[in-house]
Amino acid sequence: MPGTGGATPSRNGNGAVTRSTLRQQLADALRDEVLAGRLQPGQEFTVKEIADQYGVSATPVREALVDLSAQGLLDAVQHRGFQVHEYSLTDYREMIEARAMVIDGIFRADKEYDTGPRTAAVLAAVRRRGEEARRAATAGDLTVLIGYDLRFWRELSDLFGNPYLADFLHRLRVQAWVCAVQHLQRLSDLRGQLWARHTELVDALSRGDAKAAHEIVAAHNAHCLALVERLAAG
Structure with missing residues (x-):
């Protein structure tokens, strides 16, 4: 699973974390985990597991995972979450x-x-x-x-x-x-x-x-x- 050394949420001028920024940071951090081979092809995980790992809410995690699915890096697994896409x-x-x-x-x-x-x-x-x-x-x-x-x-x-x-x-x-x-x-x-x-x-x-x-x-x-x-x- 991803380590806690991923992206740190940034804040806007009022000190609040911007969800769109957090979504992108989570997507970047998870993409880096896949690129580094720490998330292996076929490995499955849930939104909750990633949210707990990074200490954030489920919504930006789900959005980030959907983004990575659209990029061809993850596959949605019905009723189970997501898995790293296996390329041949x-x-x-x-x-x-x-x-x-x-x-x-x-x-x-x-x-x-x-x-x-x-x-x-x-x-x-x-x-x-x-x-x-x-x-x-x-x-x-x-x-x-x-x-x-x-x-x-x-x-x-x-x-x-x-x-x-x-x-x-x-x-x-x-x-x-x-x-x-x-x-x-x-x-x-x-x-x-x-x-x-x-x-x-x-x-x-x-x-x-x-x-x-x-x-x-x-x-x-x-x-x-x-x-x-x-x-x-x-």
């Missing part, structure tokens, strides 16, 4: 295919990129996220890598893509990580196993080199798929 290897292959198509739409080879000062400043910030992701990948620190990787792709796609593509890509990447984690946790040492070319991708985009960016992303997808397929095969 086929699901993972299709996620990789789908996200490749979305990224192709974002980083089209014929697209003209704004290379002005604002874009350069945002890319510099994204590159710092990429550096942190690279360090975590090199060290084999999966939990830290997932956090920085999701932020990296979210900020990068927000800069170069339309918001609908960016939102869809973020959801795909979360689902792909959830699917991959159950396999990656079988390895006692992940050093040298995880993709770590985030900064190369930023550098290619900074040069306006969409072709190089496409090749880096294609290599990324191939790497992820080959690794998970190898681990799934035992």
Whole structure:
């Protein structure tokens, strides 16, 4: 079950906890538990169990769980509560295919990129996220890598893509990580196993080199798929 180290409810100017904020914080905390593999595929729990664990009322918990169900991370179980969605290897292959198509739409080879000062400043910030992701990948620190990787792709796609593509890509990447984690946790040492070319991708985009960016992303997808397929095969 989730630990008590999840999100701390924030308060508005009058000192009252805002329910919408609490709902989002609970959803984020539970999503992180799934991403970290602490909530395992198929694991069941009730609204009351989560509410008791976090010391909050049932209403924002139920809302958060419904949100995560809509994102494909949980399944509602009639009369029993919720369970963590179980993704298959086929699901993972299709996620990789789908996200490749979305990224192709974002980083089209014929697209003209704004290379002005604002874009350069945002890319510099994204590159710092990429550096942190690279360090975590090199060290084999999966939990830290997932956090920085999701932020990296979210900020990068927000800069170069339309918001609908960016939102869809973020959801795909979360689902792909959830699917991959159950396999990656079988390895006692992940050093040298995880993709770590985030900064190369930023550098290619900074040069306006969409072709190089496409090749880096294609290599990324191939790497992820080959690794998970190898681990799934035992």
